[in-house]
Amino acid sequence: MSSGGYRESPDGDPKKPVFYSDVGAGPLVRPYAMTGGRTRAMATTLDMISVVVASRREVDWAAVQPESASILKLCRRPISVAELAAHMDIPMTVVKVLLSDLVGKGFVLARAPLPAAENPQLNVLQAVLDGIRRL
Amino acid sequence: MASVDSDIPTTERGLPQALKILVAGGFGAGKTTLVGSVSEITPLSTEEIMTEASLGVDDLKGVEAKTTTTVALDFGRITINPELVLYLFGTPGQQRFWFMWDELATGTLGVVVLADTRRLDTCFSAVDFFERRGIPFVVAVNRFEGAADYTRDEVREALDVGSDVPIVPADARQRDSGKEVLLTLVEHVIRRRSPISTG
Ligand SMILES: Nc1nc2c(ncn2[C@@H]2O[C@H](COP(=O)(O)OP(=O)(O)O)[C@@H](O)[C@H]2O)c(=O)[nH]1
Ligand SMILES: [Mg+2]
Numbered sequence: 001m002s003s004g005g006y007r008e009s010p011d012g013d014p015k016k017p018v019f020y021s022d023v024g025a026g027p028l029v030r031p032y033a034m035t036g037g038r039t040r041a042m043a044t045t046l047d048m049i050s051v052v053v054a055s056r057r058e059v060d061w062a063a064v065q066p067e068s069a070s071i072l073k074l075c076r077r078p079i080s081v082a083e084l085a086a087h088m089d090i091p092m093t094v095v096k097v098l099l100s101d102l103v104g105k106g107f108v109l110a111r112a113p114l115p116a117a118e119n120p121q122l123n124v125l126q127a128v129l130d131g132i133r134r135l
Numbered sequence: 136m137a138s139v140d141s142d143i144p145t146t147e148r149g150l151p152q153a154l155k156i157l158v159a160g161g162f163g164a165g166k167t168t169l170v171g172s173v174s175e176i177t178p179l180s181t182e183e184i185m186t187e188a189s190l191g192v193d194d195l196k197g198v199e200a201k202t203t204t205t206v207a208l209d210f211g212r213i214t215i216n217p218e219l220v221l222y223l224f225g226t227p228g229q230q231r232f233w234f235m236w237d238e239l240a241t242g243t244l245g246v247v248v249l250a251d252t253r254r255l256d257t258c259f260s261a262v263d264f265f266e267r268r269g270i271p272f273v274v275a276v277n278r279f280e281g282a283a284d285y286t287r288d289e290v291r292e293a294l295d296v297g298s299d300v301p302i303v304p305a306d307a308r309q310r311d312s313g314k315e316v317l318l319t320l321v322e323h324v325i326r327r328r329s330p331i332s333t334g
Contacts, residue, residue, distance in 0.1 A: 049154075051151055051153055051220070054143070055144075078150050082181055082208070082222065086180060086181040091181070111148075114153065116154050116155075116242055127215055127219055128154065129318060131215030132221075132317045135173060135175075135213065
């Protein structure tokens, strides 16, 4: 995480959606306010099925914002980004930004999905067959 | 999943890895029903905010020309083993969500295209999309009461899919039927990956 400022200034960059600097607007905008307008590069490396877990038991709760605290509580056990978003009822885009911050701080570990499309691993596919049969 | 409270992984290698299968098809084809019948959890719903270029960019002369769309996704989960978790995503079938499909399709193991016998044409765009990207898919024909009873060959012809694409009858409400559809898909993926099958 190289970005120093916690909250990027609304610098009028035309490529940025206007609502990033429009913290006071309607309900759709609220989730972005939670992220302070951050769209860190790291957030895009988190997939909707990346699995995350809190990496430590002791947390200085005063040092994390409420939404991040909710994430830390929900990922005491391994959980996917999509499940986190569903339980918190906030869009995945937002969860990814908050998570990437927590990963950067070392509070959360993230595991990328299995690269299923490129990597033919018959043992994995066989395990999937067995798992489905057991349902 | 596998972990217990006292057992915090020290590196991400200690975490399970996830895979996904998509369930695509027209509105009301039974996607959410299928996900729910095989999932070990009650299907969850989440939203993704997508930014897309809107029309008339030129007219706006540099003024912010992006609009946002919120796309709802349903998904379920099947724990395969302590190292592997499978997620099933029901994907919005409308053509206007193709930008979403691209993100969803990335890294997917395969796709179940649900054909609705009342409106076979509602899955044409899904078939098209996955065929073009070379993503393995099976067609599950979800029968609704009173709808036409198509034979496999009639469905194959209507959808214009190759003879290697499995077409299976399904009842999305039945777990056994959903399992059968998923097994057919994974077997199809295995067949496509083993060199002997190309011939
Ligand atoms: N007869 C019949 N009805 C079904 C079947 N699958 C789903 N339905 C019903 O069709 C409706 C729409 O299903 P849903 O899963 O919400 O469709 P989605 O829009 O593709 O997610 C629901 O009322 C289901 O109960 C099926 O296999 N047979
Ligand atoms: Mg649905």
